[in-house]
Ligand SMILES: Nc1ncnc2c1ncn2[C@@H]1O[C@H](COP(=O)(O)OP(=O)(O)OP(=O)(O)O)[C@@H](O)[C@H]1O
């Protein structure tokens with residue numbers, strides 16, 4: 277059944293119909309059985325009501341001889357109906373012993389059944405006590421009715437019922453299968469549409485208009501997945517272009533300088549200067565490649581591993597001391613607020629905080645103060661760096677954490693900054709189960725990240 281909704285539905289329809297027909301067939305059979313039993317009892321009651329007064333009225337043995345003949349006459353050849361009169365005096369008895377060989381003279385009055393040898397079905401009996409009268413003692417008058425014809429009717433009815441129910445179940449299963457296949461037509465159409473989407477065109481989407489409501493949701497989700505894929509694809513393409521672009525400039529410089537040096541004879545000092553300059557370019561390229569490798573690791577789900585318990589305030593102080601020369605140029609001061617004891621990778625924390633402070637120092641108003649805030653939210657530490665500076669447009673704010681994204685690309689490309697600093701901050705946050713944030717208001721630009729204390733994970 278696995279793999280086919282139509283077959284599953286057909287099976288479910290068939291099971292439902294089996295259940296319904298089983299219940300209704302059982303009820304119908306019970307009701308027919310009851311009415312057949314009522315019919316038998318009515319016939320027995322009728323025969324008693326005719327004969328009981330006759331038996332009760334006479335006591336002369338001569339009359340009883342005639343009565344026995346009459347009962348013989350009333351008994352059909354196939355003995356479908358039988359009579360017994362049970363009493364102590366044989367002159368007032370009839371019919372011989374009961375078919376089961378039991379003594380029925382003590383049985384209570386009313387209806388009962390008795391098995392008759394040679395017959396499939398039992399005989400239904402009605403017993404009545406006829407009170408003694410004159411010389412006749414008390415006798416028990418029994419009328420028996422063979423239940424075989426009634427039970428045959430019941431059996432035939434049951435067979436017909438079972439056959440028609442089985443046929444009904446098969447028909448419903450077949451019809452159910454056909455209906456389900458017909459109903460699932462739009463799913464097949466949708467799958468054909470999905471199959472026919474051209475491989476090279478990431479802009480193509482499924483047509484949701486013509487679909488029934490239930491499938492529209494699926495198609496919309498599928499289109500959403502395609503859109504995300506397209507966005508990821510575009511990002512990847514842009515990223516490749518960015519990497520190529522970032523590496524092209526230092527490579528061009530290296531090639532150019534080397535060609536010039538080869539073309540004109542240089543003395544040792546000039547060659548040393550050239551090598552020094554080339555080394556710087558190579559170091560820049562090395563930094564980009566290392567950063568890229570670090571980001572790729574974080575993106576593939578790498579977590580922080582070199583964990584230690586630290587005071588964030590103490591660690592932030594070390595970072596600021598290390599960056600003192602950068603701050604000195606613009607005569608900037610740094611204030612560190614708050615503290616929290618956490619278990620994190622301190623090396624990664626320094627790297628992120630340094631990136632944020634370096635950015636802040638680059639964009640801060642000269643002689644202003646940079647604020648480093650350390651706020652605790654349960655097991656999460658929120659680290660933010662604010663500086664006074666030009667407001668940043670929301671369009672940029674949302675994208676600054678992307679690799680190679682710079683608010684002022686033209687200007688930024690000309691210097692040594694590649695636009696990877698904030699993506700590294702984001703990678704460090706994700707390696708600690710945290711996130712990044714940025715906002716610009718009241719002349720203050722704030723960039724930050726959160727870290728989850730790793731021991732608590
Ligand atoms: N404090 C800030 N004030 C204003 N703009 C900022 C600030 N911090 C970052 N930005 C903007 O975000 C961009 C991306 O920053 P990011 O640190 O990722 O790259 P970068 O500093 O240009 O280069 P890198 O950090 O690789 O040397 C910057 O180019 C700048 O436009």
Ligand SMILES: [Mg+2]
Pocket residue numbers: 631634635693696697698
């Ligand atoms: Mg930076």
